[in-house]
Amino acid sequence: DGGITQSPKYLFRKEGQNVTLSCEQNLNHDAMYWYRQDPGQGLRLIYYSQIVNDFQKGDIAEGYSVSREKKESFPLTVTSAQKNPTAFYLCASSIVTSTQRFFGPGTRLTVL
Amino acid sequence: AQSVTQLDSHVSVSEGTPVLLRCNYSSSYSPSLFWYVQHPNKGLQLLLKYTSAATLVKGINGFEAEFKKSETSFHLTKPSAHMSDAAEYFCVVSVADTGNQFYFGTGTSLTVIP
Numbered sequence: 669d670g671g672i673t674q675s676p677k678y679l680f681r682k683e684g685q686n687v688t689l690s691c692e693q694n695l696n697h698d699a700m701y702w703y704r705q706d707p708g709q710g711l712r713l714i715y716y717s718q719i720v721n722d723f724q725k726g727d728i729a730e731g732y733s734v735s736r737e738k739k740e741s742f743p744l745t746v747t748s749a750q751k752n753p754t755a756f757y758l759c760a761s762s763i764v765t766s767t768q769r770f771f772g773p774g775t776r777l778t779v780l
Numbered sequence: 781a782q783s784v785t786q787l788d789s790h791v792s793v794s795e796g797t798p799v800l801l802r803c804n805y806s807s808s809y810s811p812s813l814f815w816y817v818q819h820p821n822k823g824l825q826l827l828l829k830y831t832s833a834a835t836l837v838k839g840i841n842g843f844e845a846e847f848k849k850s851e852t853s854f855h856l857t858k859p860s861a862h863m864s865d866a867a868e869y870f871c872v873v874s875v876a877d878t879g880n881q882f883y884f885g886t887g888t889s890l891t892v893i894p
Binding site: 672674677708709710711712713756758760764765766767768769770771772773774776 | 784789814816821822823824825826829870874876879880881882883884885886887
């Protein structure tokens with residue numbers, strides 16, 4: 669089955685710790701994205717990547733970092749600099765940026 | 781500038797009655813428009829998309845939407861609601877001049893009453 673996987677589904681961390689969220693796709697898509705979702709708000713773009721070894725900041729990149737060493741993988745690190753990291757994080761991919769996004773199931777991060 | 785306004789944050793309908801979820805957009809150029817559905821603690825699933833072809837777009841699960849340029853609207857409808865339609869719905873606009881970034885509305889929560 670082709671798709672996007674995110675792990676873990678639920679993640680708990682103590683304040684001040686960095687945490688890395690996994691996103692893997694086997695759709696052979698060039699573009700990948702990370703979004704943050706908060707209650708009552710739409711999705712906000714954190715980072716995106718159109719090609720391996722290249723990525724761009726989205727609207728709310730502060731306190732986050734990413735890497736794109738492989739086409740299939742786009743991990744997101746939530747650093748201790750992120751002031752309010754508790755949220756639902758969604759990874760997505762698309763063939764290129766002009767096409768629809770395919771979304772993973774999401775990771776709910778709770779910082780205690 | 782691009783933006784999306786979903787006019788209702790919550791909509792409640794009885795099972796078997798029509799569904800109308802409203803979306804207005806603002807775009808300087810010809811947009812692509814999408815509706816996504818999200819069930820609790822799940823990712824987003826594409827319902828339908830408009831990309832400058834037919835203005836009446838049919839999607840999955842009996843949903844459809846009509847692109848009305850004069851009204852800058854892209855409302856989502858379904859003739860008869862089913863219990864499984866209860867979810868959060870997002871309207872999205874994308875335009876080529878912004879690198880095809882997606883701009884999400886704030887969502888409409890649909891409740892279906894038995």
